[in-house]
Amino acid sequence: MGVVAMDGPSGTGKSTVSRRLATALGARYLDTGAMYRAVTLAVLRAGIDPTDAEKVAEVAERARLEIGTSPTSPTVRLDGDDVAAEIRGPEVTTAVSPVSAVARVRELLVGQQQAIIADAAAAGQGIVVEGRDIGTTVAPDASLKVYLTASAEARARRRTAQDAASGRVSTVDATLADVQRRDRYDSTRAVSPLRQAEDAVVVDTTELDIDGVLARLLELAGSRG
Numbered sequence: 642m643g644v645v646a647m648d649g650p651s652g653t654g655k656s657t658v659s660r661r662l663a664t665a666l667g668a669r670y671l672d673t674g675a676m677y678r679a680v681t682l683a684v685l686r687a688g689i690d691p692t693d694a695e696k697v698a699e700v701a702e703r704a705r706l707e708i709g710t711s712p713t714s715p716t717v718r719l720d721g722d723d724v725a726a727e728i729r730g731p732e733v734t735t736a737v738s739p740v741s742a743v744a745r746v747r748e749l750l751v752g753q754q755q756a757i758i759a760d761a762a763a764a765g766q767g768i769v770v771e772g773r774d775i776g777t778t779v780a781p782d783a784s785l786k787v788y789l790t791a792s793a794e795a796r797a798r799r800r801t802a803q804d805a806a807s808g809r810v811s812t813v814d815a816t817l818a819d820v821q822r823r824d825r826y827d828s829t830r831a832v833s834p835l836r837q838a839e840d841a842v843v844v845d846t847t848e849l850d851i852d853g854v855l856a857r858l859l860e861l862a863g864s865r866g
């Protein structure tokens with residue numbers, strides 16, 4: 642198995658199934674959302690307005706990201722600090738859409754993502770890459786492209802449960818509004834919007850649990866050799 646591209650909006654169970662799929666395939670794992678989140682944290686730490694594209698690009702040029710690719714313990718470092726927990730907080734989640742819409746930020750991060758993918762290939766290892774533009778832009782030659790979807794309500798419910806599990810209080814209504822806001826932003830931005838690759842297999846997870854989704858993905862991965 643070469644590259645598996647896992648795209649789709651948030652709350653589809655994408656991260657959990659991508660990590661489990663990578664583990665099952667003995668492959669590496671790359672969470673590209675974590676990279677956009679880490680740059681967003683750098684922007685917030687620098688006290689810069691996330692909508693100021695020029696200043697955001699400058700921060701992105703300077704930020705030193707180190708992304709671990711183990712599916713069981715993916716690590717994210719920003720300028721030497723472990724930021725894996727902080728990048729999931731509400732401040733970063735609110736600011737990440739405008740930061741990831743900046744063309745220079747995408748150019749820098751897509752380059753780093755392609756280098757990580759090339760590194761896995763050079764080591765003879767497969768890699769499961771999750772994000773929004775993997776099948777369309779980062780890895781258009783991926784051997785398997787999956788587009789995960791689910792109804793907005795199902796996604797909001799899952800995100801609220803995830804927040805509660807990590808000690809953050811939120812309501813399904815507030816989360817639904819946030820999910821819809823981010824979907825709108827991510828799908829309408831000019832550079833690399835969230836969209837399904839023409840050759841992606843759509844997997845709707847509204848009615849499936851994680852084991853059901855994983856079984857379907859393993860079946861697809863098996864049939865693509």
Ligand code: C5P
Nearest residue numbers: 651673674675677737738741772773774
């Ligand atoms: O997947 P996650 O929710 O961590 O992604 C956070 C944000 O990063 C998304 O809402 C989107 O704005 C951005 N993103 C992106 N392209 C990717 C991955 C994430 O624009 N490949």
